[in-house]
Amino acid sequence: MDTANATKAAIGPIRRETLQHSAVAELRAMILAGELPPGSRVPEMQLCEQLGVSRTPLREALRILASENLVELRPHRGAVVTPIDPNEIAAIFEVMEALESLAAGLACRKGTEAEFAELDALHDQLVAHFQTGNRLAYSTVNRRVHAVIVGMARNPALETTYAGFAAQILRARSLANYDADRWQESLTEHEGFMTALRRRDAAAAGALLAEHSRQTAKAVLRALRGNGAGSGSGDAASGAA
Amino acid sequence: MDTANATKAAIGPIRRETLQHSAVAELRAMILAGELPPGSRVPEMQLCEQLGVSRTPLREALRILASENLVELRPHRGAVVTPIDPNEIAAIFEVMEALESLAAGLACRKGTEAEFAELDALHDQLVAHFQTGNRLAYSTVNRRVHAVIVGMARNPALETTYAGFAAQILRARSLANYDADRWQESLTEHEGFMTALRRRDAAAAGALLAEHSRQTAKAVLRALRGNGAGSGSGDAASGAA
DNA sequence: AATCATCATTTTGTATACAATCTGGCACAA
DNA sequence: TTGTGCCAGATTGTATACAAAATGATGATT
Structure with missing residues (x-):
């Protein structure tokens, strides 16, 4: 046939x-x-x-x-x-932290050489976009970096779950342009976990990616709540980030 | 709700x-x-x-x-x-391990006294069912214990994601009655993380629940693959449990 | 004037009819 | 016998028509 x-x-x-x-x-x-x-x-x-x-x-x-x-x-x-509820986003970031950490650890053990090379190439692009000041391109490549890492974990369940949460976070980000200072920090953190990944150091990479996720959460949530763009009603929102 | x-x-x-x-x-x-x-x-x-x-x-x-x-x-x-693919189940367990660990940690910090009391009561039921040899009741209460812990994390995203994966695992279990020896082990592990939870020791509880999840995965996957009930084609299934 | 009941409009929930696609088998030719 | 092309049956994808429920306005009553 x-x-x-x-x-x-x-x-x-x-x-x-x-x-x-x-x-x-x-x-x-x-x-x-x-x-x-x-x-x-x-x-x-x-x-x-x-x-x-x-x-x-x-x-x-x-x-x-x-x-x-x-x-x-x-x-x-x-x-x-679906309205953007800062509490929901905070909750998602809590899970994301665990997922990124898991992904990084698995990626170190299961990623192919070609994928690690791709990561390096993407990271170089990231640096270039930062120096150029091209914010849109930076965040696009940024998402791709994380997607590649998750893909390297060889775990469809993780990949699907991650993608769903990433979409929610993207939506939240789009309506709250967050701190400019955060940009430099973000790149520094990328340098950090990339170093760990290059060493195939699962524990360090996991910890550093988790920390990166945590800092991103803090910045996004601060922007969200400062902006007051959300339509949700606040509750026990404090302890999340 | x-x-x-x-x-x-x-x-x-x-x-x-x-x-x-x-x-x-x-x-x-x-x-x-x-x-x-x-x-x-x-x-x-x-x-x-x-x-x-x-x-x-x-x-x-x-x-x-x-x-x-x-x-x-x-x-x-x-x-x-959806056919039960042992590799898919293995992947789900990998994520579940991270989720249960996360849930345990959050539960220690956010759970109410009433919920901790409920956990204790459920655990007592678990012991009783074990002694009676009532396997069905045991596994029902078992699921409820984990659900309560996840609920105590105060994280809707975590709760939803967990529920979805739990359903898949339930389906996998139902077609492969797994090892009888595992029962005793399972209860012992429950005793372990319950002790940590009673102390509100987030780190220990997280680690012990992750370990429990890992052992459960190992037993379920062994049963699944031994049974040959799955319809999936094997691949990189080894490193999961 | 304010409140409540009632009704018309609008929107969603459901059922059915029609069109497109896939599956399996059959006839026909090499 | 084997392979190919084609057709019939069955199943899914889509559109439309009808039923039920919610929303908003209107008017009566207090």
């Missing part, structure tokens, strides 16, 4: 993406880009004509996004883009 | 649960009970008449279960109950 498919595929790459799948991708992009701001209502019919699909695939897409915590579904009351 | 629901329910228990929601609950129960065995195909129409709902809510329910990794959806090819 490979030959049959190959023949057909060679002639025409049969468009084979379900509408719901592309709807999920598009909506997720919209939300992560801040196009649909946190807390905004998301009427189904409006999105239908916006995306050019009917309600059925759109609703299924919303269910998927709800499972990623990108939207909230209230029965009979519609969907809203 | 119980209190909020209780308030409304107290005035008028307007039993209005959407069909999709109850369909999710019922299907999830079926899957976790092993009624729908891992790997089995799940034709939509068959489930429709079995649950007495139409395809629309059922499909949305399947999407939700897919996001929990309880079913897999292949486009145009239907859904199957």
Whole structure:
């Protein structure tokens, strides 16, 4: 059957993406880009004509996004883009700290030479973007560095969980441009755990990445709370960062 | 959340649960009970008449279960109950170890006296069930102990993530009755981390719960692989437990 | 004037009908 | 016999129509 498919595929790459799948991708992009701001209502019919699909695939897409915590579904009351609750973000960072530490340790033991080389290359880009002052490029490469480290852990469960939390944090960051001083600190911390990674020192790398995560959390949360951009109601928010 | 629901329910228990929601609950129960065995195909129409709902809510329910990794959806090819892949389970246990350790540490700092008392009571039940030889009751209480600890961490993100992984592990356990010797070991480990928890010793509790998780992983994976019940293809499975 | 009940509008939840795709088997030719 | 192309059945993806619930406004009553 490979030959049959190959023949057909060679002639025409049969468009084979379900509408719901592309709807999920598009909506997720919209939300992560801040196009649909946190807390905004998301009427189904409006999105239908916006995306050019009917309600059925759109609703299924919303269910998927709800499972990623990108939207909230209230029965009979519609969907809203999940508001950024500083307490939720603080909680996510608590878990992220553990995940990054785990990832770093596993990466030291399971990463390939090629991956370590890629990490080095990415880190060089990071330094370059810092010196150029290109903030957007820096944070893009920054995310990629962490993603590569997580990937090196050879753990799909970890990877999926990490990606979900990373998306939430990205959303939180986008609405609170955080401290400029933090930039220098961040790079210094990157230098630190990169050194540990180059030595394949699992314990040190884990500890340093955890510390990096903790400092990032502190900065993001300070920006979030200072900004007052969140829509959540504060509670036991103190002890988190 | 119980209190909020209780308030409304107290005035008028307007039993209005959407069909999709109850369909999710019922299907999830079926899957976790092993009624729908891992790997089995799940034709939509068959489930429709079995649950007495139409395809629309059922499909949305399947999407939700897919996001929990309880079913897999292949486009145009239907859904199957997610097969138990020992490598996947090993990966989940790796993450669980980190999560349990995190939870124990946080629980020591954030748990209330009432919760610690509840833990003690549950532990007593655990001992009783062990002495009685009631294995089913033991494992039920066992799960509850861990759930309470996780709940004491006051971290919704952690709680949700933990619950998802716990469900997967439960499924894996159900199809491989694991070692009887393990039972005694398990109880001993429970005694250990309970002692640490009573002292509110976050570091020790974290370490002991991580160790407990690691030992459980080893036993479950040995049973899984010995049984040959999984459908996955083996790879880099060795270093996990 | 304020409060409560009632109703119309709007939005979501569900069912069903139609279109596209996959699977398996059959006939036909080499 | 073996391989290929094609067709029929079954299953999924999508659209639309209908039912139920929530929201907001309107009017009556106190």
